Amino acid sequence: MPTKIVDQILLFGDSITQGAWEEGGFAQRLAYVYARKLDVINRGLSGYNSEWAMPVFEQIFPKKGADGPKVKLLTIWLGANDACLDPSPQRLPLDRCISNLKQMISMVQSPNSEYYSPETRIILITPPPFSEAARRENLAARDPPIALDRTSENTMKYADAVIELGKQLNVPVLDVYTPIWEATDNGDTKKLETYLYDGLHLSKEGYTVVYDLLIRTIETKFPELHYDALPMDFPGWKDLDWANPRASIN
Amino acid sequence: MPTKIVDQILLFGDSITQGAWEEGGFAQRLAYVYARKLDVINRGLSGYNSEWAMPVFEQIFPKKGADGPKVKLLTIWLGANDACLDPSPQRLPLDRCISNLKQMISMVQSPNSEYYSPETRIILITPPPFSEAARRENLAARDPPIALDRTSENTMKYADAVIELGKQLNVPVLDVYTPIWEATDNGDTKKLETYLYDGLHLSKEGYTVVYDLLIRTIETKFPELHYDALPMDFPGWKDLDWANPRASIN
Numbered sequence: 001m002p003t004k005i006v007d008q009i010l011l012f013g014d015s016i017t018q019g020a021w022e023e024g025g026f027a028q029r030l031a032y033v034y035a036r037k038l039d040v041i042n043r044g045l046s047g048y049n050s051e052w053a054m055p056v057f058e059q060i061f062p063k064k065g066a067d068g069p070k071v072k073l074l075t076i077w078l079g080a081n082d083a084c085l086d087p088s089p090q091r092l093p094l095d096r097c098i099s100n101l102k103q104m105i106s107m108v109q110s111p112n113s114e115y116y117s118p119e120t121r122i123i124l125i126t127p128p129p130f131s132e133a134a135r136r137e138n139l140a141a142r143d144p145p146i147a148l149d150r151t152s153e154n155t156m157k158y159a160d161a162v163i164e165l166g167k168q169l170n171v172p173v174l175d176v177y178t179p180i181w182e183a184t185d186n187g188d189t190k191k192l193e194t195y196l197y198d199g200l201h202l203s204k205e206g207y208t209v210v211y212d213l214l215i216r217t218i219e220t221k222f223p224e225l226h227y228d229a230l231p232m233d234f235p236g237w238k239d240l241d242w243a244n245p246r247a248s249i250n
Numbered sequence: 251m252p253t254k255i256v257d258q259i260l261l262f263g264d265s266i267t268q269g270a271w272e273e274g275g276f277a278q279r280l281a282y283v284y285a286r287k288l289d290v291i292n293r294g295l296s297g298y299n300s301e302w303a304m305p306v307f308e309q310i311f312p313k314k315g316a317d318g319p320k321v322k323l324l325t326i327w328l329g330a331n332d333a334c335l336d337p338s339p340q341r342l343p344l345d346r347c348i349s350n351l352k353q354m355i356s357m358v359q360s361p362n363s364e365y366y367s368p369e370t371r372i373i374l375i376t377p378p379p380f381s382e383a384a385r386r387e388n389l390a391a392r393d394p395p396i397a398l399d400r401t402s403e404n405t406m407k408y409a410d411a412v413i414e415l416g417k418q419l420n421v422p423v424l425d426v427y428t429p430i431w432e433a434t435d436n437g438d439t440k441k442l443e444t445y446l447y448d449g450l451h452l453s454k455e456g457y458t459v460v461y462d463l464l465i466r467t468i469e470t471k472f473p474e475l476h477y478d479a480l481p482m483d484f485p486g487w488k489d490l491d492w493a494n495p496r497a498s499i500n
Contacts, residue, residue: 001308001309002309003309003310003311003312003313003316004309004310006291018285018286021278021281021282021285022282023273023274023278024273027281028271028273028278028281031271031277031278031281031292032271032272035268035271035292035294036268036295039289039291039292041256041289042281042285044285045286045484045487046486046487047486047487047488048487051495052487052490052492052495052499054495055495055496055499056484056499058251059251059252059253059254059499060253060254061253062253063253066253067317067318068317068318081487089492090487234295234306236296236297237295237296237297237298237302237331237340238297240302242302242339245301245302245304245305246305249302249305249306249309
């Protein structure tokens with residue numbers, strides 16, 4: 001009997017992805033609804049920009065034709081750190097960020113790529129808004145204090161460019177920026193506290209926006225991957241051949 | 251560059267394991283603390299007893315010498331359904347339940363087994379208490395109504411036998427039964443509501459008992475597998491060679 005292979009949802013990104021196993025995080029909620037359907041694999045890397053993430057992506061995305069689980073859905077959520085300002089080492093120019101994202105998508109979608117995976121559906125996620133006021137306060141309290149390392153204006157440019165890239169490549173984009181920006185009256189400091197627990201990282205409410213949009217994106221763009229459309233691994237217990245379970249488990 | 255392999259924590263069991271991706275469930279909390287260290291894989295099968303789970307285990311546990319991730323930690327949490335009463339089809343005699351658990355452990359630990367995996371640490375988990383009153387009410391409300399399908403007395407026998415098996419095989423046992431039983435004044439109906447949301451399945455508070463005991467068991471029995479003892483996959487961003495990240499990501 002060969003070992004059962006369970007395909008995957010791969011979440012690739014920075015700290016906002018790494019933290020998605022929190023209670024109410026989008027990894028946790030995906031894992032719950034995709035139980036016995038797809039495994040959720042979190043490859044979030046705190047602090048990474050898209051340039052640093054690239055060699056990681058080369059190592060974690062399965063090679064073409066490899067045995068083992070297939071990535072059925074890949075979320076790429078980068079740019080929040082790229083959008084830092086000088087002198088932050090995390091800063092990466094916008095065109096470089098976008099070309100990295102484009103390269104990752106190409107690695108998966110190009111028939112000539114050693115990572116070619118035609119069964120992988122990709123969703124890009126934009127950087128979310130952050131709170132300049134809360135972030136300034138957080139950084140000022142460090143030892144030594146650090147000056148504000150990003151602006152809403154700059155992060156918004158990265159978010160817009162991710163949306164543009166998705167249009168250009170016909171890859172669905174989950175725009176986290178706009179709904180949170182609008183729900184907080186264009187980034188009101190007090191209102192942003194609901195969505196960002198430290199000014200930068202998403203709270204449960206922030207992740208709820210992401211999760212809801214992600215499920216809606218799957219529903220509309222890749223309905224065959226919606227959890228309700230996928231068969232369950234192994235029969236429900238009432239459908240088993242109780243006296244001879246081996247006969248019903250293949 | 252070979253594909254990066256991330257080893258696993260494999261959670262095997264019934265619905266109480268399957269539901270562990272809930273907010274505050276022990277899968278979610280493990281995934282959070284083991285991020286970038288071990289992947290948490292949930293193979294919980296709602297309603298299954300140990301007899302039905304056996305052919306599943308044969309399919310999901312990796313074969314000896316197989317490529318791919320190793321199971322570093324395996325939790326086996328079965329028996330709650332075996333402890334049903336006649337005429338429930340889930341019922342399985344105690345000796346049969348224990349021999350199944352023993353067989354699963356032997357599959358992993360016996361050098362002659364095709365599943366032999368000396369690097370896998372195993373933790374057995376006992377069935378938790380349940381609420382006879384809440385369960386009776388839940389089953390009576392079904393169409394057609396179902397008579398109470400288990401008793402605390404019988405479930406406790408299965409829990410005790412799992413503890414005994416662990417002693418016999420020198421496999422650590424996470425006894426969920428006793429602490430919840432004692433915290434509820436020996437199964438007080440009202441107090442059990444805190445730990446069991448429907449009389450049978452664990453609430454967040456119930457999973458908290460499991461998670462805390464599990465981490466303590468890892469700490470004392472397999473300290474090398476505690477999340478604080480494991481290196482993080484890929485360097486922290488401050489430790490990267492920023493200008494040449496490929497040099498620091500291997």
